[in-house]
């Protein structure tokens with residue numbers, strides 16, 4: 001199965017409500033779709049999300065990286081030579097992890113098609129069903145309480161509450177939400193790099209004193225401050241999860257060796273796809289550290305790939321794959337089933353993506 005062409009397009013999918021974090025506010029998903037075509041008519045689908053404030057990737061940089069660097073290095077190659085393809089993909093250009101993720105996903109799709117097997121089975125086939133949390137955007141406390149109650153009515157048992165804009169107000173946000181939802185709901189919080197290390201320690205210890213019963217705190221401090229994150233990890237009881245601090249295997253190794261965080265959040269847009277994510281998971285296994293699998297604001301093509309990875313691997317114990325359920329509509333035909341918090345991995349060959357509505361080809 002030989003790669004003959006790589007086509008690119010854009011999709012635009014409005015969100016149900018604006019998505020707000022300490023880093024950005026977004027009203028719609030504007031992602032790049034990749035189609036890798038082959039000489040025998042198979043197509044592999046991938047998706048890249050332009051999360052400039054986290055990955056540095058924009059739609060124009062994604063298009064440029066694929067057109068100018070990645071496509072020329074993999075066109076004409078055979079899917080059978082998968083290891084070689086991965087090596088060419090990752091050495092074609094530095095950085096550009098979202099562009100690489102889209103290509104990696106499309107290549108895994110074709111690899112599954114080549115061997116007539118669903119990707120999650122090739123990767124390990126650990127389980128068929130997973131349960132995601134849902135993000136509660138950072139807003140005024142009343143709005144966040146309302147959004148939390150609405151999420152619980154839909155059956156969500158875990159809320160991922162965005163904080164990090166004002167630590168005093170964050171304590172009120174969390175107190176109000178915990179009061180409103182009771183103690184049977186898991187609450188994890190994500191500061192998206194918004195606090196200073198000492199501020200994070202003070203805020204998290206206060207939240208503990210108030211018995212807010214938080215499952216974990218995600219990326220309390222700025223991504224590059226590994227010492228600061230370790231300081232937080234060593235001085236609070238709430239488990240610390242490294243998100244923006246871990247893109248590469250080297251980043252993960254540093255965090256693991258220093259014991260700077262308790263859990264690692266793996267996202268395909270940070271690792272550059274499944275192949276690199278697998279290496280981070282193996283390191284986490286060696287250090288006996290659990291992993292979350294997360295997503296950026298992504299539609300179902302790339303989130304479906306993350307579902308396959310999560311379904312395949314035991315080391316992933318926490319799921320944050322709510323991208324598709326935050327959207328007003330789903331333009332992707334095929335793939336896993338998203339029924340609010342319940343996700344069932346699909347069994348079709350490859351990733352099972354059949355068609356994507358409304359692609360504007362570039």
Ligand SMILES: C[C@H](N)C(=O)N[C@@H](CCC(=O)O)C(=O)O
Pocket residue numbers: 021024051134135160190192243294295296297320321322323
């Ligand atoms: C969408 C997911 N629940 C999430 O919060 N992901 C990121 C932020 C993604 C973005 O800004 O697109 C995270 O920080 O965990």
Ligand SMILES: [Mg+2]
Pocket residue numbers: 190192218219243244
């Ligand atoms: Mg995060």
